[in-house]
Amino acid sequence: MQSLTLIQAITDGMRTMLRERDEVLVLGEDVGKNGGVFRATDGLQEEFGESRVIDTPLSEAGIIGSSVGMAMNGLLPIAEIQFMGFIYPAYEQIMTHATRMRYRTMGAYSVPLVIRAPYGAGVRAPEIHSDSTEALFTHMPGIKVVCPSTPYDAKGLLISAIEDPDPVLFMESLRLYRSVRGEVPEGKYSVEIGKGVKRKEGEDITLIGWGAMMPVLEKAAMEAEKKLISCEIIDLRTLYPIDKDIIAESVQKTGRCVIVHEAHATGGLGNDIISIINDTSFLYMKAPIQRVTGADVHVPFFALEDHYLPTPDRVMEAIEKAIYF
Amino acid sequence: MQSLTLIQAITDGMRTMLRERDEVLVLGEDVGKNGGVFRATDGLQEEFGESRVIDTPLSEAGIIGSSVGMAMNGLLPIAEIQFMGFIYPAYEQIMTHATRMRYRTMGAYSVPLVIRAPYGAGVRAPEIHSDSTEALFTHMPGIKVVCPSTPYDAKGLLISAIEDPDPVLFMESLRLYRSVRGEVPEGKYSVEIGKGVKRKEGEDITLIGWGAMMPVLEKAAMEAEKKLISCEIIDLRTLYPIDKDIIAESVQKTGRCVIVHEAHATGGLGNDIISIINDTSFLYMKAPIQRVTGADVHVPFFALEDHYLPTPDRVMEAIEKAIYF
Amino acid sequence: MGYEKDFPMQQIVDKDGFLILEDYKDKITRDLVLTFYRHLIRVRTFDRKAKNLQRQGRIGTYAMFEGQEGAQVGSAMALKENDWMYPTYRDHAASITFGHSLPTILAYWKGRVEGGVPPKGKHIVPPSVPIATQLPLAAGTAMAEKYKGTNNAVICYFGDGATSEGDFHEGMNFASVFKAPVVFFNQNNSYAISVPIEKQMNSKTIAQKSAAYAIPGVRIDGNDIFVVYFETLKALERARNGHGPTLIEAVTWRYGAHTTADDPTKYRNQEESEKRREFDPVTRVEKFMKNYGYWDDEWVENQKQLVEEEINQAVIEMEAMPSPNVSDLFDHIFAEPTWTIQEQKNAYLTHLRGEASCNH
Amino acid sequence: MGYEKDFPMQQIVDKDGFLILEDYKDKITRDLVLTFYRHLIRVRTFDRKAKNLQRQGRIGTYAMFEGQEGAQVGSAMALKENDWMYPTYRDHAASITFGHSLPTILAYWKGRVEGGVPPKGKHIVPPSVPIATQLPLAAGTAMAEKYKGTNNAVICYFGDGATSEGDFHEGMNFASVFKAPVVFFNQNNSYAISVPIEKQMNSKTIAQKSAAYAIPGVRIDGNDIFVVYFETLKALERARNGHGPTLIEAVTWRYGAHTTADDPTKYRNQEESEKRREFDPVTRVEKFMKNYGYWDDEWVENQKQLVEEEINQAVIEMEAMPSPNVSDLFDHIFAEPTWTIQEQKNAYLTHLRGEASCNH
Numbered sequence A, B: 001m002q003s004l005t006l007i008q009a010i011t012d013g014m015r016t017m018l019r020e021r022d023e024v025l026v027l028g029e030d031v032g033k034n035g036g037v038f039r040a041t042d043g044l045q046e047e048f049g050e051s052r053v054i055d056t057p058l059s060e061a062g063i064i065g066s067s068v069g070m071a072m073n074g075l076l077p078i079a080e081i082q083f084m085g086f087i088y089p090a091y092e093q094i095m096t097h098a099t100r101m102r103y104r105t106m107g108a109y110s111v112p113l114v115i116r117a118p119y120g121a122g123v124r125a126p127e128i129h130s131d132s133t134e135a136l137f138t139h140m141p142g143i144k145v146v147c148p149s150t151p152y153d154a155k156g157l158l159i160s161a162i163e164d165p166d167p168v169l170f171m172e173s174l175r176l177y178r179s180v181r182g183e184v185p186e187g188k189y190s191v192e193i194g195k196g197v198k199r200k201e202g203e204d205i206t207l208i209g210w211g212a213m214m215p216v217l218e219k220a221a222m223e224a225e226k227k228l229i230s231c232e233i234i235d236l237r238t239l240y241p242i243d244k245d246i247i248a249e250s251v252q253k254t255g256r257c258v259i260v261h262e263a264h265a266t267g268g269l270g271n272d273i274i275s276i277i278n279d280t281s282f283l284y285m286k287a288p289i290q291r292v293t294g295a296d297v298h299v300p301f302f303a304l305e306d307h308y309l310p311t312p313d314r315v316m317e318a319i320e321k322a323i324y325f
Numbered sequence C, D: 001m002g003y004e005k006d007f008p009m010q011q012i013v014d015k016d017g018f019l020i021l022e023d024y025k026d027k028i029t030r031d032l033v034l035t036f037y038r039h040l041i042r043v044r045t046f047d048r049k050a051k052n053l054q055r056q057g058r059i060g061t062y063a064m065f066e067g068q069e070g071a072q073v074g075s076a077m078a079l080k081e082n083d084w085m086y087p088t089y090r091d092h093a094a095s096i097t098f099g100h101s102l103p104t105i106l107a108y109w110k111g112r113v114e115g116g117v118p119p120k121g122k123h124i125v126p127p128s129v130p131i132a133t134q135l136p137l138a139a140g141t142a143m144a145e146k147y148k149g150t151n152n153a154v155i156c157y158f159g160d161g162a163t164s165e166g167d168f169h170e171g172m173n174f175a176s177v178f179k180a181p182v183v184f185f186n187q188n189n190s191y192a193i194s195v196p197i198e199k200q201m202n203s204k205t206i207a208q209k210s211a212a213y214a215i216p217g218v219r220i221d222g223n224d225i226f227v228v229y230f231e232t233l234k235a236l237e238r239a240r241n242g243h244g245p246t247l248i249e250a251v252t253w254r255y256g257a258h259t260t261a262d263d264p265t266k267y268r269n270q271e272e273s274e275k276r277r278e279f280d281p282v283t284r285v286e287k288f289m290k291n292y293g294y295w296d297d298e299w300v301e302n303q304k305q306l307v308e309e310e311i312n313q314a315v316i317e318m319e320a321m322p323s324p325n326v327s328d329l330f331d332h333i334f335a336e337p338t339w340t341i342q343e344q345k346n347a348y349l350t351h352l353r354g355e356a357s358c359n360h
Ligand SMILES: Cc1ncc(C[n+]2csc(CCOP(=O)(O)OP(=O)(O)O)c2C)c(N)n1
Pocket: B029, B058, B060, B082, B086, B089, C090, C129, C130, C131, C158, C159, C160, C161, C162, C163, C189, C191, C192, C193, C258
């Protein structure tokens, strides 16, 4: 097996599917000749040509809108949005076309589209390059949202997303692009959308996160072990639909939970998870669920981003709050 | 005092402020000569002229973007978006300009902008005219969201919104426009943004809603009284920031809660409220919090909208579920 | 800045029904003229019927197209079987002409999701409601045809107001950059609800906006079905031959309200609309038929009757539709429902059964 | 469709520094030329310094403008004190010329929110990052000036890539419909990161996009600061006089990478950039000064030294800034923080104090 970084695994996933099916196309700003501003599409235009790996105009509504039109017409576009903070010009296209076409035609047309978007803070990028706004998409009916934290999952989920008959927003952590590395099978395999994974077994408390927060959770869990607190760690991987069962099963065992995400507290996915726990596990909970999230403030200019992002220390504090409630 | 419908109260609020301050402008599609497709701006262009009540091109990003530019330059624009379902082309402008300009300039520029948007289902409107997507805005730092359910509150909150130094999204229930009527003072008064109101005292359970859901809650509460269940009803009025205290105070008394909204369950404000209760009132809760909401599906074509919208019956079921938990 | 002179309004048949471009003489066959006429009276009858149905509360809000039939029928007739159509809420004359089913269109306005379903084997996308957002889609659908190497083309309808939206621009630019086989067919009826075109844009024509994309722009009399048909044919031909998109501005007029929910007396003098009947697209073909000897009372009466029957039948079918299926609320969001949707559906169906048993 | 001939590229001074439009002879005063030169060397020195600071890790990613100084300085010099400027991330030469503070600009790239604050009494909006989204804002700011009845105007910068965005179109259309006093100043440097203009648009010029809005469009040599200055002055004059917006396309070139994070060898031959130095905007003024007797070695040396000192001083100031204030994360979202933000701030400051006490 090859050992790849997260971004290499993503490239490999696209290459695998470009080889597998002629209907697969890659399009976006700078994805062709330049191979993407992060090099996620490096080498793809050379291998598959300009008709399959397409440099588009600087036009997010154009990219998503035309991808929807292609997807309705039998193709399987993978559209790159250069940074999640620049997806909003395409919001209308996602909101009223990509996600509604199947319903509006009772399935006569569907939109098997993948939207790839690098997200998140922590790499000292200029302002507005660091948004983590998954919640603005999980509230839209008709689109799935995934966010891998390992190279293996990244490739497997990307392949599932490409094969999914409906739109999938595929969020890629900028911070993890080159900072995680792992074994990735050659060729085609898939990781099921909608399933979380337990990264660590534990008894006392459940830590829930995804994407760039996973290393933060792992560090916090190590700290907690020193204080003899045993943490169970769940990596959600899919943000819509959230894997309810893995959450319920875990919190029913531990009775305590800390949820961690970069996005703002209000309207963040943490609240969806609390709601799932309320629905499934009310009687099991021994303490209020703790959230460690970005504040209700803009992701700041980078000089302050470390103060915005959840840290192992803050997670540790939340763990203790839940444990010593 | 005058007895006005909700929409008349809104018109009155705009007229009051147009008279009060020269900086106040109204702009949007069809707001001038036509007086708005719902007649919310009826008579305003006649009274204040074309330079203050402006028919714009069909261009939501243009409307919001230019309003931001005006607001930064000393004016107090009230921008109408014809239906909430058509606000998404302006999403980028709201997300990265209206809401971020104060932060990005440390207050050197601010954006005292009001965005009015009729929302919600239930009036047999054509598809995509019935969205209730407040949660897509409450998750944005830098904008407040209000949603009145009475003519008194409508005018008072609108005036507060116009005087607020920051952007406010003002959601107007299509369904309530002409179906509620009430006493409205002449001239200027205000209702504080950020404060909910108790519409009914009760002992056994707290019902929380806003806007078009208020009559639904009231009917359900009447049904419940017949079964000797005493409901306390809270009208949130402001959706960001949510009035935490009024919620905590009430659920700490009743120990039970039903939250009702039109929007989809996942990512809906119901989850934010559950999260507030988790944070403030964990030990008081006697039963899981119940939500009665739209499903995770598109607001349907109108032949099915009654099956999408929360009804008093569904609320009643939720009340019983919470009571007999 | 006087671009309007670069885009003079083209006509083939004048308002009195006389051929003014002799070149077209041979191309205008009897069959073509009669087909024009048949479609025109069919869609006009449909439109009036639908408006009445709304008045009677048998369907919901409806967007009338009376006055715009020449533009819609002429352009739709230029399409080939496998082409794609992106209509708006006002373009039922186009979609009917292209082969849409009348009961389906009525169902659309009755708030039935069945109303969005295209007819079998025909690529008719449901009416676009958010203005101008269909242009990038149409560009993409056309790019896909090009990618697949077919000769199919796409037609995309939109109004004068739509040109102010960013998506108009992005769609045009994409199509021009990728030489997508798409015809952007604008119906300039001078109004976007109440907003007249002078407030919508500073340019005197819409055709001149083609300059921004360096694609052909054509300004035509949208009430002259002859010029509409032949210019759309040409544009489609260019598209099929790999020469990319064309912007057609068909100048026309809606006689009535924006929709049945609109009161046009608030913003314009309805007398003007009456005067416009002088340029009526249906009457013009009538006059042409009379001028050139194609008119046959009996045939016309016969056609009118057929149309009447067909439309009455459509209303019957629409009203005979089984009542809406609650499952449709949940079943078409994803190919397979997520657990959230499945749970919500189960809960709701249980609730409905509970209600049903309570009430009986 | 051959619009490019309607928009020929205008020049006043050719690449060898010779005046080619004699009409301007009297308008080109010694003072003007020396001011051009002083600004040009100032901003070029700043730009190179900033790039080096990034290399040394003393600031973050930085967007160089070398090659585009003529377009930026010339246009900014045409502004009056109370005008507004909407720059992008690449337009520091413009904002510096208009009076922005150098340490503030460096702070911007150091990830400091202080970098977004305009200088006192000067209307300089923070650099626009989401491409083209500033155009509607600029239109609105200009509409407000018009509403207030001032003679102030707005200049709005954007690149060739920005023209593909819907917001470009909506901003242009708003400004033209409302005759807003704004100059849309496009720097066509032929690239949007890696994407060459031929893939960005089908039109040969950007100036011709003015046709869509029926406003004046002007195509100029953006490396000829003379034509930039005089054409921007004219456009501002039109704006102030109530004649509405102008679209200026200044054709230029960036020599270097898109930003310090970009590797241009992936997508273009860097030799071409070196060849472009023949058209350099700074050298051109040098040549002009030499050709027409304005060159004075001593004055030039003196200016270079002053600039060097000023910039070194700015770096010192930037680096002497107190470390970022954590409160700034919370304090500028609303005029008054909401309870959510206040609670989050309190909790975070408590956390920080806890950490501080733990670590000591
Ligand atoms: C994005 C969006 N904004 C607003 C509306 C409301 N609206 C419906 S039709 C219309 C006017 C459209 O005018 P035009 O494009 O000229 O088409 P016409 O109705 O004249 O056929 C408006 C503003 C909408 N449907 N979508």
